[in-house]
Amino acid sequence: MALRKTPAAPLHAIQPRQHGRDLLGLQQQLTDADPRQRRLAARDLAACPDAALSLGQALAHETDASVREALFNSLGHLASDAAVQALLPLLRTEDAGLRNGAIEALAAMPQQVAPCMDRLLLDPDPDVRIFTVNLMGELRHADVPRWLQQVLRHEAHINVVAAALEVLAEVGSASDLPALRSVRERFGDDAFIQFATDIAVSRIEAS
Amino acid sequence: MTAALRTPTARVERVVTDADFLKFREFFYRKTGIHFDENKRYFVDKRLVDRMEATGAASFREYFIALRFESQGLELQHLVNTMTVNETYFLREAYQFDCMSNNLLDELVTRKRGNEPLRIWSIPSSTGEEPYSIAMHLLERWPGIHRHDVEILSSDIDTQVLDAAQRGIYSARSVANLPKPWLDRYFTRRGDHEWAISRELVAAVDFTRVNLSDPADTQRFRDIDLIFCRNLLIYFDDVSRRAAAEAMYDALSPGGFICLGHSESMSRISALYRVRRFADAMVYQKPQTGEAP
Amino acid sequence: MTAARILVVDDAATIRMYHRKLLGDAGWQTDEAINGLEAVEKVIAAGAQRPFDLYVVDVNMPKLDGYGFVRELRRLPASQQAPVMMVSTEAQLQDASTAQDAGANCYLVKPTRPAELVLTAALLLGDAEAAALAAAAHPIAGVAR
Numbered sequence: 045m046a047l048r049k050t051p052a053a054p055l056h057a058i059q060p061r062q063h064g065r066d067l068l069g070l071q072q073q074l075t076d077a078d079p080r081q082r083r084l085a086a087r088d089l090a091a092c093p094d095a096a097l098s099l100g101q102a103l104a105h106e107t108d109a110s111v112r113e114a115l116f117n118s119l120g121h122l123a124s125d126a127a128v129q130a131l132l133p134l135l136r137t138e139d140a141g142l143r144n145g146a147i148e149a150l151a152a153m154p155q156q157v158a159p160c161m162d163r164l165l166l167d168p169d170p171d172v173r174i175f176t177v178n179l180m181g182e183l184r185h186a187d188v189p190r191w192l193q194q195v196l197r198h199e200a201h202i203n204v205v206a207a208a209l210e211v212l213a214e215v216g217s218a219s220d221l222p223a224l225r226s227v228r229e230r231f232g233d234d235a236f237i238q239f240a241t242d243i244a245v246s247r248i249e250a251s
Numbered sequence: 252m253t254a255a256l257r258t259p260t261a262r263v264e265r266v267v268t269d270a271d272f273l274k275f276r277e278f279f280y281r282k283t284g285i286h287f288d289e290n291k292r293y294f295v296d297k298r299l300v301d302r303m304e305a306t307g308a309a310s311f312r313e314y315f316i317a318l319r320f321e322s323q324g325l326e327l328q329h330l331v332n333t334m335t336v337n338e339t340y341f342l343r344e345a346y347q348f349d350c351m352s353n354n355l356l357d358e359l360v361t362r363k364r365g366n367e368p369l370r371i372w373s374i375p376s377s378t379g380e381e382p383y384s385i386a387m388h389l390l391e392r393w394p395g396i397h398r399h400d401v402e403i404l405s406s407d408i409d410t411q412v413l414d415a416a417q418r419g420i421y422s423a424r425s426v427a428n429l430p431k432p433w434l435d436r437y438f439t440r441r442g443d444h445e446w447a448i449s450r451e452l453v454a455a456v457d458f459t460r461v462n463l464s465d466p467a468d469t470q471r472f473r474d475i476d477l478i479f480c481r482n483l484l485i486y487f488d489d490v491s492r493r494a495a496a497e498a499m500y501d502a503l504s505p506g507g508f509i510c511l512g513h514s515e516s517m518s519r520i521s522a523l524y525r526v527r528r529f530a531d532a533m534v535y536q537k538p539q540t541g542e543a544p
Numbered sequence: 545m546t547a548a549r550i551l552v553v554d555d556a557a558t559i560r561m562y563h564r565k566l567l568g569d570a571g572w573q574t575d576e577a578i579n580g581l582e583a584v585e586k587v588i589a590a591g592a593q594r595p596f597d598l599y600v601v602d603v604n605m606p607k608l609d610g611y612g613f614v615r616e617l618r619r620l621p622a623s624q625q626a627p628v629m630m631v632s633t634e635a636q637l638q639d640a641s642t643a644q645d646a647g648a649n650c651y652l653v654k655p656t657r658p659a660e661l662v663l664t665a666a667l668l669l670g671d672a673e674a675a676a677l678a679a680a681a682h683p684i685a686g687v688a689r
Contacts, residue, residue, distance in 0.1 A: 047386055047455035048368055048400045087466065087497065110500070110523050117493050141522075144606040152490050154322065174633070184320050203633045206655055210556045214278060215319060236655030239565075240558045250270030251312045277557045281578060518581035522607045528588045 067092045074098060079108040086114035090121040100130025103142060116145040123153040132160065135175050147175060151182035158185050165194060170201040177207035181214070189215060196223035202231060209240035216248045224248075264310055265303045267296040271311040275299065278319070283331060283485060284516045298333045302326070324488045331486055335514070339377045341384050341421070342428040344481060347510045348384060350532035351477065352393040355508050359476045360399055362506055368400035372472060372502065373456075373479045374463065376405035379416030380425060381479060382456045383448055387433055404472070406461035413458050419448040464491045469498035476504055482512035484520065496521045503537040510534050548669050549594065552576045553583040553613065554602035554631070559654075563600055563661065570662045570674050572598075580608030584616045592623035598669055600661075601648070603632035614646040627668040631656060 070092065073085035086102065089095040096119060103115050119127045127149075134146035150157045157179070164176040177195060180188050192215070195208040205227060212220060224241055231237035267275070272292060280286050287295050299311065306326060308314035318326050342348065359369055373382040382405035389396045407413050426434055426446050438446040461468045463483070478499055484492050499509060500523055509524065510532065511517070517524050517535050524535035550572050552563045564574040575596075577583035583601070590596060599617070603610040610630050617628070630643050630651035643651050649668060652660055659678055666675035 046396060046400065047389065047452075048402050083501070087501070090466075113493075113521060113523060114497060117490075117497055120490055120493070140604060140609045140611075144604075144609070148489075148606060171633070184322050184324065186320060188320070203654060206558075207556075210558045213558055214274060215316070234655055235658050236559070236562055239562050243558055243561070247270050247274055250268055251274075281557065284582070516582060516585060518577075518579060518585060518607060522581060526585055526588055528591070533585065533589060 067094055067098075070095070071098050074102050079111050082106070082108065082111045083114045086111055086118055090118035093122060093124065094126075096122055096124055096126035096130045099127075100133075103130075103134065103145075109141070112141065112145060116149045120149040120152045123156060125156050128153060128156045128160065132164075135164070135172050136169065143175060147179045147182070150179055154183045154185040157183070158187060161187070161191055162194075165191060170204055173199070173201065173204045174207050177204060177211060181207075181211040189217065189220070192216075193220060193223055196220070196227055202234065202237065205231065206237065206240060209237070209244055212244040213240070213247055216244050217251075218248060221245065221248060265300045265308075267299050267311055271299075271315070272296070274315065275311075278315075279330075279334070282327065282519075283514075284519055285334070285514050295334070298330075302330055302333065305329070328486055328488065335482065335485060337482065339380045340425045340428055341380045342388075343380065343384070344513055345384075345428070346531045347479070347481070347534075348388040349392070350510075350529050350534060351385070352388055353531060354529045355477060355534065356389075356393055356395055356399075359506070359508070360395060362504075363399070366400065368402045369477070370402045370404065370475050371477045371479070372475045373403065373405040374407070374461065375409075375480075375483050376407040376413060376416050376456075376458060378412055378421075379405070379419060379448075379456070379458075380421070381405070381481070382416070382458075383419075383437075383452055385479065386452050386455050387429075387437055391433060403456045404459065404475075405456050406459045406463075408460065408462050410460055413460060416456075416458055417453060419450075419453050421446045421448065463495040463498055466494075466498065469502065472498075472502040474504050475502045476507050478503060478507070478509040480509060480511060482515070485512065485515055492520055500524075500537060505537055505540045507537050508534045509537075548572045548597040548671065549590075550574045550598045550600060550665065551583060551586060551596045552600045553578075553580065553605070553610070555579055555605045556602070559602070559631075563656070566658050566661055567600070567665060570666070570678065572665070572669070572671075572674075579605040580610065580613030580616070583613050584608070587617060587620060587624050590624070592621065595624050595626065597626050598665060599626060599628045600665070601628055601630050602654075603630055603643075603651075610648075611642055611646040614643075614648050618647040629664055629668060 070085045070089050073081055076082050076085070086099065089099055099115050099119050103112065106112050106115060119131060131146040131150050134142045137143055161176065165173060167173055180191055192208050192212055195204060199205050199208070224245055228238065228241045272295065275295070276287050299314070303311065303314045306314060306317060308317060318330065356369060363369065371385060373385055376382055382403050386403055389401055405416070420441065423444055426438065434446070437449050437452055441447050463469060480499060484495055487495060500521065503509065525538060527534050527536050550567050552560050552567070552574055553576070554560050554563070555578050560576045564576060567574050575586060577586050587596065601610045601613055608616070614628050617624070628648040630648045631654055632651055633654050650664065652664060659681065663675060663678040666678055
């Protein structure tokens with residue numbers, strides 16, 4: 045026994061598929077009883093631009109972690125308006141894994157998610173607003189500073205403000221200083237807000 | 252002949268203040284998991300200034316904004332490149348090979364039926380130091396090699412590098428970490444500065460060109476027991492990195508292991524793997540069938 | 545006697561800084577992780593040689609959240625077990641029973657107040673001296689739920 049110089053078939057032959065690799069076939073495979081089949085279908089759907097809706101629907105009831113990851117990765121790969129629409133509802137779910145998977149996938153499609161940001165920041169649910177600000181922290185988009193200013197000026201909920209201060213510590217600029225001062229006043233008795241504001245201000249002033 | 256008109260260049264302030272360093276450090280840690288201590292200031296500052304010059308940024312602030320908001324994330328990749336050591340040589344991060352020979356393979360063979368070989372995938376192969384290190388380590392340090400067949404697959408996206416791996420000629424620097432008996436046994440000296448690895452070892456590794464982000468390339472890799480993917484994922488952007496991790500997960504057999512570089516972690520990539528700690532190293536394991544991650 | 549070691553787990557850098565400063569000022573050593581996965585790795589790496597004495601864990605984190613971390617933690621060897629203080633926003637507090645089911649010991653609401661954080665940590669660490677100091681510094685401290 046020893047090191048084998050690769051023999052007959054070191055790499056797998058392409059396995060025959062139970063379902064066709066077309067959209068319809070893969071959508072079928074997404075409902076297979078075997079999670080491994082569902083995961084493979086989810087992966088393959090990354091190549092189908094029309095698959096966003098199916099991927100989003102599958103996420104709504106998929107419980108297997110490995111399939112979920114593949115569904116999110118494929119939506120991230122599609123990076124289309126349809127993918128954004130499929131992911132946005134997940135910001136409201138109680139399932140933290142789904143929520144954070146959606147944020148991660150959305151973070152990779154800044155151009156597509158940007159048009160939705162203003163509306164999300166006005167959502168009546170403070171958790172949705174927090175998650176939107178979290179998303180902003182990962183977003184590569186020129187409007188991030190503008191959205192943050194919006195939050196600082198108008199947001200009443202302390203944890204949404206806290207989330208915004210977190211992002212500001214990284215991307216804040218001199219034009220944010222007045223808004224930061226107003227935050228300091230509005231939340232004068234909260235030690236964390238004072239701390240976070242001080243950090244953001246000192247970073248801006250030192251740069 | 253006209254002399255070129257020169258406008259005086261603006262005086263640029265390419266410095267990294269304490270606040271800049273903290274801001275950069277947090278950002279880099281979040282993205283890569285690499286944490287820079289205060290004592291790395293000189294190392295970090297120098298490279299940041301180099302990148303500022305390379306990108307034409309007049310200040311740290313300007314550089315950081317570009318880094319943070321640039322849509323393709325390419326500058327981050329350049330930055331990671333410069334902040335990490337990319338040298339390749341034989342027995343690099345050898346503690347993982349020790350883990351392989353001392354623990355991982357013995358556990359893996361218990362799941363093998365009949366004469367199924369163990370399958371190890373080394374990616375990127377680069378110029379071959381890693382797959383050949385694995386081969387030598389198996390022959391020298393794993394008693395089980397006498398009872399079990401092992402296939403070593405190795406892949407890289409760069410065909411030039413694959414060619415070099417198959418030529419198998421190495422510098423003194425590259426072989427410096429090898430115990431002398433191994434050097435004597437598996438290499439012949441060529442001239443003053445070169446060593447040629449034995450053709451038997453070259454034949455023992457199956458080299459393929461693979462783009463880890465391309466499912467068409469990776470779908471052929473299945474039933475892999477052990478993957479070495481060291482100091483590669485760190486250079487990918489987020490989306491490609493997740494695609495690569497996805498490909499490797501599906502390549503692995505249930506219960507298979509994956510070793511990342513010593514400063515790399517799955518914690519920013521995928522929640523599907525279990526962390527296993529062994530005496531020599533911490534590795535990641537694909538759950539066995541039916542087991543939750 | 546060596547100072548107690550506390551692992552602060554939160555995806556927000558500012559909160560990690562805040563908690564580490566408060567806990568550090570109270571005399572304890574701290575380390576940090578950005579999510580439940582990294583936290584599990586740090587716990588495993590610490591092993592039986594340098595275990596943590598307390599975990600201060602955010603609920604909402606990507607990859608592996610606070611509950612997931614506690615579930616993973618409770619599967620590890622006895623030497624790595626320690627009290628877990630979970631930190632969550634008001635809305636997430638509804639998952640009180642989830643926290644307890646997962647094996648957490650108590651939870652605080654974000655943003656945490658210094659006295660509440662330090663006093664609760666001191667109580668969970670069994671550090672009577674630190675508890676007395678924290679209580680004295682802020683006569684009206686929040687009560688851990």
